[in-house]
Amino acid sequence: MNKQTTLYLRTAIAWFFALLLFFPIFWLGLMAFKTEQQAISTPPLFFFTPTLQSFHEVMARDNYVGYAINSLITSVVSTAIGLAIAIPAAYSMAFFPTRGTVGLLKFILSSRYMPGVGALMPIYICFQYFGMLDTRAGLTLMFMLMNLPIMIWLLYTNLRELPREILEASRMDGATVVDEFRHIVLPLAVGGIASTALVCMVWAWNESFWSLNLGAANAGTLAWLIASYSSPEGLFWAKLSAASLMAIAPIMALGWFCQKQLVQGMTFGAVK
Amino acid sequence: MKRLIPRTLLTPAVLSIAVISIVPLLITLYYSFVKFNLLSPGEHEFHGLENFVFFFTDGAFLPALTNTFTLMFSVMLVTVVFGAALGLLINDAFPGRAIVRVLLISPFLVMPAVNSLMWKNMLLNPIYGLFAQVSLLFGHAPVDWLSQYPLVSIIMMVSWQWLPFACLIFMTSLQSMDREQLEAAGMDGATYLQQLRYLYIPHLGRAVSVVLMIEMIFLLSIFAEIFTTTGGGPGFDTTTITFMIYQQALQAYDIGAASAGALFAVLLANIAAFFLMRVIGKNIAK
Numbered sequence: 001m002n003k004q005t006t007l008y009l010r011t012a013i014a015w016f017f018a019l020l021l022f023f024p025i026f027w028l029g030l031m032a033f034k035t036e037q038q039a040i041s042t043p044p045l046f047f048f049t050p051t052l053q054s055f056h057e058v059m060a061r062d063n064y065v066g067y068a069i070n071s072l073i074t075s076v077v078s079t080a081i082g083l084a085i086a087i088p089a090a091y092s093m094a095f096f097p098t099r100g101t102v103g104l105l106k107f108i109l110s111s112r113y114m115p116g117v118g119a120l121m122p123i124y125i126c127f128q129y130f131g132m133l134d135t136r137a138g139l140t141l142m143f144m145l146m147n148l149p150i151m152i153w154l155l156y157t158n159l160r161e162l163p164r165e166i167l168e169a170s171r172m173d174g175a176t177v178v179d180e181f182r183h184i185v186l187p188l189a190v191g192g193i194a195s196t197a198l199v200c201m202v203w204a205w206n207e208s209f210w211s212l213n214l215g216a217a218n219a220g221t222l223a224w225l226i227a228s229y230s231s232p233e234g235l236f237w238a239k240l241s242a243a244s245l246m247a248i249a250p251i252m253a254l255g256w257f258c259q260k261q262l263v264q265g266m267t268f269g270a271v272k
Numbered sequence: 273m274k275r276l277i278p279r280t281l282l283t284p285a286v287l288s289i290a291v292i293s294i295v296p297l298l299i300t301l302y303y304s305f306v307k308f309n310l311l312s313p314g315e316h317e318f319h320g321l322e323n324f325v326f327f328f329t330d331g332a333f334l335p336a337l338t339n340t341f342t343l344m345f346s347v348m349l350v351t352v353v354f355g356a357a358l359g360l361l362i363n364d365a366f367p368g369r370a371i372v373r374v375l376l377i378s379p380f381l382v383m384p385a386v387n388s389l390m391w392k393n394m395l396l397n398p399i400y401g402l403f404a405q406v407s408l409l410f411g412h413a414p415v416d417w418l419s420q421y422p423l424v425s426i427i428m429m430v431s432w433q434w435l436p437f438a439c440l441i442f443m444t445s446l447q448s449m450d451r452e453q454l455e456a457a458g459m460d461g462a463t464y465l466q467q468l469r470y471l472y473i474p475h476l477g478r479a480v481s482v483v484l485m486i487e488m489i490f491l492l493s494i495f496a497e498i499f500t501t502t503g504g505g506p507g508f509d510t511t512t513i514t515f516m517i518y519q520q521a522l523q524a525y526d527i528g529a530a531s532a533g534a535l536f537a538v539l540l541a542n543i544a545a546f547f548l549m550r551v552i553g554k555n556i557a558k
Contacts, residue, residue, distance in 0.1 A: 011366040011367055011368070013361060014361050014369075014372055015368065015372060017361075019375065021375065021378075021379060022375040022378055022379075024391070024394075024395060025378050025379070027390075027394055027395075028386075039400075042400060043405055043409075085284045088281035088282070089284070089285030089286070091281060092277075092278040092279070092282045093282065095278075096277075096278035098278075108286075109485075109545075109549070110542065110545045110549065111289050111292075111293040112489055113492065113541040113542065113545040114297070114538055114542075115514055115537045115541055116493050116495070116514075117513075117514050117521075117530075117533075118300060118538040118541075119296035120517070120518070120534070121300060121521055122296040122303075124522075125527075145288060145289075145292045148285065148289060150486075177277045177278075202380075202381060206384065208383065208496035208499075209495045209496070212496065212499065213518075213522065223383050223385045226389060226500075227499065230385075230389060230501070240393065241390075241394070244386040244389065247383060247385075247386055248382050248383060251383075255378075255381040256374050256377070256378075259373055259374055259377045260373075263377070263440045263444050264444065266437075266482075266486065267479070267482060268482045268485075
């Protein structure tokens, strides 16, 4: 096979699989603009006059905006607080490693392997006691704690890549740790911090376990709203699709826009 | 003084993680040894090993254990094998590669609740679903996926979510390979299979461990996909340990038995993490 043929073939196969994997989302999007009748027509409809009817119904009945605000607040705030805790920790471990650092890193990561159900009962009862069930503060706290171990790891692997010599030079000039961080480390690490924030925001936005078990109509996130469609309402496919599309659109747009950073963020510095 | 600042910086993180991982664990440990049902209030009297016996002899226990591992390993296998193949395919430039990457990241961004409801209704429904319609088109009888092959259906949904993730991580990893080495191999007449065997696959080692590490966190605690589709059924066909504990706690209100199960889940996760850590210790933390 000559080079040209290989390229054509590779292009065709790559596009085929990419479109195949994307197809369910495309289909969901199409469904959202159909009437309920069209949504379950057989054979399936590809061409039809789009309608916004389902979106109107979701907006009117389900308080979409309320759930969207909950999702936005919990994912952004949990990520921000998480960074405030994780950055200093990662900085400390990357630039002032001790004999215990590797062990500590392993402990931090292995804590993330503890399944949520392992902590569900105590946390549920605790939340109940402090009146934190179905509050945004409670969910924000859980999302933050859930992402913290991975945040520290991602930031640590990022910061470790920075050349140590720069810091040593500045230390001789008498800079304090805080100065060092602000003026030298932060500007160099800002890309890594941004990708970490992005990854954690996606995970918080899509989080279902804590949202379903600790949230309800008040503080429930979009994941909670969509799960409520698993009951008989799931039979209304156009409405379900419209609600689903609205639930995934914001984070999908963000992810498309920052696709490279998102993937880079998840490589844990394993890719060089 | 020199030691003080780094330690201060570390304290909030270590404290939060210790509190969130150790305190609930201790409380769960306590609950697992007492009689505690939310439907029958009263003193938490000591219950010995009853809760453990109850949980381990539950008819759902063995199926749940098998399902948990079948689900996890199947998804890992599918995503790593196909992800690597796809990653190799899109490694070199071709027209529209940027758009292909955007299409590929999309399933990863879909929340599990949407993923499972979309599959359950619009794709797998035996009458109106797309799969049924396509098989009718080819003259086959439609398959009722969620009741005939429930675990396979869940594996499909979850693999769909994680395959593109694995693929993109692998591709990013391949991008960083030494071009000169590859060119030299090509000039020396190494076939593509040889290059694959001696250059590409060894290079992917670290990326594979990263993918497995992240996937395992999420696969061990799969919840929404089961909650919104099969509810663990039919029978116990899609009940996992996670889901079984959830049912004991929030559907049967038996906190004692659920806690015994939770301790088991923690043990399981730690065993899994231990083996993973050994690999990762080599591959990631230096």
